[in-house]
Amino acid sequence: xxAVSQTPKYLVTQMGNDKSIKCEQNLGHxxxxxxxxxxxKFLKIMFSYNNKELIINETVPxxxxxxxxxxxxxxxxxxxxxxxxxAVYFCASSLRGEFEQYxxxxxxxxxx
Amino acid sequence: xxxxxxxxxxxxVHEGDTVTLNCSYEVTNFRSLLWYKQEKKAPTFLxxxxxxxxxxxxxxLSSILDKKELFSILNITATQTGDSAIYLCAVEGNAGNMxxxxxxxxxxxxx
Numbered sequence: 001x002x003a004v005s006q007t008p009k010y011l012v013t014q015m016g017n018d019k020s021i022k023c024e025q026n027l028g029h030x031x032x033x034x035x036x037x038x039x040x041k042f043l044k045i046m047f048s049y050n051n052k053e054l055i056i057n058e059t060v061p062x063x064x065x066x067x068x069x070x071x072x073x074x075x076x077x078x079x080x081x082x083x084x085x086x087a088v089y090f091c092a093s094s095l096r097g098e099f100e101q102y103x104x105x106x107x108x109x110x111x112x
Numbered sequence: 113x114x115x116x117x118x119x120x121x122x123x124x125v126h127e128g129d130t131v132t133l134n135c136s137y138e139v140t141n142f143r144s145l146l147w148y149k150q151e152k153k154a155p156t157f158l159x160x161x162x163x164x165x166x167x168x169x170x171x172x173l174s175s176i177l178d179k180k181e182l183f184s185i186l187n188i189t190a191t192q193t194g195d196s197a198i199y200l201c202a203v204e205g206n207a208g209n210m211x212x213x214x215x216x217x218x219x220x221x222x223x
Contacts, residue, residue, distance in 0.1 A: 043155075043200070043213040090155075103155050 003027050004104035006091050012110045013081055020067075021076045021107045023091030031055075032074035033101065034066060035090040043090065049074050050096050081111045114139040114205045118214035126222050129191050133217045135201030136183040145177055145184050148200040150216065155200050158186070191221045 004025045013019050025032060034046040047066040048055050054066065063079045078085060091104040115138045125131055137145065144162045148155035159168045161177035161184055168175050172191075177184045188195055198216040205212065 043202075102157070 004091055004093055004102050006089075006104040006107050008107060009105065010108050010110075012112065014112055015081055015083060017081050018077070018079045019081060019109070020078070021089055021091075021109070023074050023076070023104055024072055025091075025093040025102070025104075026072065027093055027102060029093035029095050029102070030071055031094050031096045032068065032071075033092040033094075034074065034076050035092060035103075036060075037088040037090060037106070046089075047074075047076075078109075081109075083111050085109060086111045114203065114212040116201055116203055116212050116214035118199075118201050118217050120217060121215070122218040122220070124220045124222065125191055127192055129221075130187065130189045131191060131219060133186040133188075133199050133201075133219070134183060135185070135214055137201075137203045137212075137214075138182065139203045139205035139212065141205055142179065143204040146202045146204070147175055147184070147186050148202065150198040150200055151196075158199075188219075191219075193221050193223055195219060196221045 007022045011019060031048060031050045033048045035043045036046055037043050046060050049066060049068045065077045067075045067077055074091060086109055088106045088108050090106045092101040094101040117136050119134045123131060144160050146160045147158040149158055159175045161168060161175060164177055164179040172189045175184060175186045186199060196219055198218050200216045201214040203212050
């Protein structure tokens with residue numbers, strides 16, 4: 001069974017469009033995250049949600065908005081996509097207070 | 113700002129070789145250091161280290177932490193082609209649950 005899943009796996013879209021990436025975890029975790037992996041393989045934290053509350057919000061553009069309908073889901077919505085948004089985005093989850101995070105397979109976003 | 117530096121950036125070895133990957137860090141209120149293996153896409157968890165001098169071992173992989181000198185090493189003995197991956201080091205510091213990742217070491221094991 002998939003622990004952390006993301007959809008879609010690949011997303012190709014044009015500049016200016018609005019898109020969403022979905023993330024679901026079935027691990028019973030209460031904290032979920034979004035990371036952006038850049039072309040140099042650095043993983044940068046974007047958002048973290050715990051019990052529907054945003055607990056840490058890194059300095060990302062406000063075109064990015066996380067939406068968590070429940071503890072098992074954390075979706076990433078991006079408005080007015082730009083070329084620089086092209087990257088692989090990873091969702092992860094953990095139990096609050098535990099260090100180990102479980103990552104999803106990633107979504108490769110390409111903005112043309 | 114928390115900082116994690118990994119070295120080397122990339123490494124090419126032959127099957128059977130032993131490799132050592134390095135991770136140094138600067139972090140406020142260190143809590144743990146984690147190693148991940150990333151193949152193609154999502155990183156998979158390898159080790160979590162919280163105490164100095166205690167080696168963690170899993171098969172051919174082992175890791176140790178030095179909290180005084182602020183570094184960790186990941187050793188892989190008798191490397192196999194399946195070990196080819198990016199190895200990520202991450203530390204948890206002051207922000208609780210949030211990880212700061214290093215840039216990774218790309219390991220390629222040739223037959």
